[in-house]
Amino acid sequence: MSICNTYEGRLRIIELKLENAYSWVTGWKPSAVFKLVNSIRINGVPSSSLVELTQENMRKVEVLRVKIRLEEEKVEREMERQQAAVVDRKMAELVRLVVRVKNGEQVRQVEGLVEVALKGVITGQEKVMKAANCARLRTLKGVLDVLSPLQRV
Structure with missing residues (x-):
């Protein structure tokens, strides 16, 4: 297997990881809880005590929703930054260098550069x-703190 195929494969794996992160594939978006x-609450699901949420509880849930939405946006901005890092000029130059490499010593030098970049x-x-997992945890904890024990169930 050539060095190009090896690194193209690794770059594809990283690309897939970025796609997965962008879609929150390891979990769910915190806004889904709200x-x-x-x-x-609105549809009055039978045997649901959420219909009985007080105005004060709804206000607390709304405050939490706004706070969590800001956190979601922060995670999404960081995801976008990570995606941009994969396709920035330095990475493109590194890929061009990998393609041009011929002798063994240069290969080791390039491998080191690629490993650092991938890391x-x-x-x-x-x-x-x-950050995404922390946002999910804060969301669940925040909502559960507002609800009564029966509503939590």
Whole structure:
């Protein structure tokens, strides 16, 4: 397998990871919780105590929704930044260099550069996914804090 095929494959894996992160594939968007709560409350799902949410509780849920939406937007901006990093000029130059490499010593040097670049992309991706998980956790905790024990069930 040539060095080009190896790195093209790795870049494709990173591209897929970015696509997955962008669609929140490891979980769900926190805003989905608020849609679910509203739907259950408004549609009066049988045996649901969410219909009985007080105005004060609804105000708290709305404040949380706004706060979480800002957090979602922050995660999405970071995702976009990570995607831009994959296709920036330095990465394009690195790919061109990989394609031109012929002798063994240059290959080792280029491999080192590529490994450093890929490590940066993966680290950035992990940061995005941690932020997404934190947003989901804060959403669940925030909503559960507003609800009564029966409503939580």
